Amino acid sequence: MSNIEKLSLYLTIYITDKFIDGNDLQKNIIDRLPQLNLFTFDIRSVMYKNDQMNLPSKKDIEETFRDFQYTNIISYVDYFLEQKKSQCHVFSYPSEMPYYVGITNNFPGGLYQYVRFISLYDEYSFEHEFFIKISQSFPFMEKLSLINYQSQKHTQSYKSINDNYDSTIVKYNYLVTLDIGEVHDDYIEEFLFNTETYFHNNIRIYIKYKSLERVTHNFTRDVLRINCAKISEIFFYGEKIYSKSLRDYFPCAIIH
Structure with missing residues (x-):
């Protein structure tokens, strides 16, 4: 897969510890694909967790994409108190x-x-x-x-x-x-x-x-x-x- 030049990644992930952010994409995908020149994605991380004090904000997520070399990145974070659930949505824009x-x-x-x-x-x-x-x-x-x-x-x-x-x-x-x-x-x-x-x-x-x-x-x-x-x-x-x-x-x- 090291010769891949174009990659589209669309995922909904149920996690227990942290949202998927720019650091994860950089470390686990971009750094492993040296020929990659086009990367589009739409990733929604869903976490069930009672303690929201330690969860990142929208600004925290955006900071991880600060040096991202690809297209515009949009992100936002939601907290649902009744369901005790949170989600983070990050995606490249425009989306297809x-x-x-x-x-x-x-x-x-x-x-x-x-x-x-x-x-x-x-x-x-x-x-x-x-x-x-x-x-x-x-x-x-x-x-x-x-x-x-x-x-x-x-x-x-x-x-x-x-x-x-x-x-x-x-x-x-x-x-x-x-x-x-x-x-x-x-x-x-x-x-x-x-x-x-x-x-x-x-x-x-x-x-x-x-x-x-x-x-x-x-x-x-x-x-x-x-x-x-x-x-x-x-x-x-x-x-x-x-x-x-x-x-x-x-x-x-x-x-x-």
């Missing part, structure tokens, strides 16, 4: 990866035109501005998965009573699959209010029946009907007995 998983509020933005699938997760709320950043960073995204049980600070009700609140509509021009089965009800509103979110017809959605029933006020809420009419398939988690109003509320959807 078709997917980007585990995006949190610390995501720095950028343009990722090759990405088709993304997943979002955090223990802190995703606000509307975050979804604007996501849609702009991944303009050709086709599948979006979201896990977040924290309520939004600025809900649709807040925006309705604050006339000066400027809410840019988030546009998902290529989205075909939306998985919001593990979310707070606020995010269902985020996607189903057409004043918040725009997507084309023929959307496939994964969702909990009881959550959808609450948000739509038992399938009677008119302000959600525009986006609901664009849904072509619904895959329900959980409940097997559905309201008689469900079919009329989603006139174009196949119900699974």
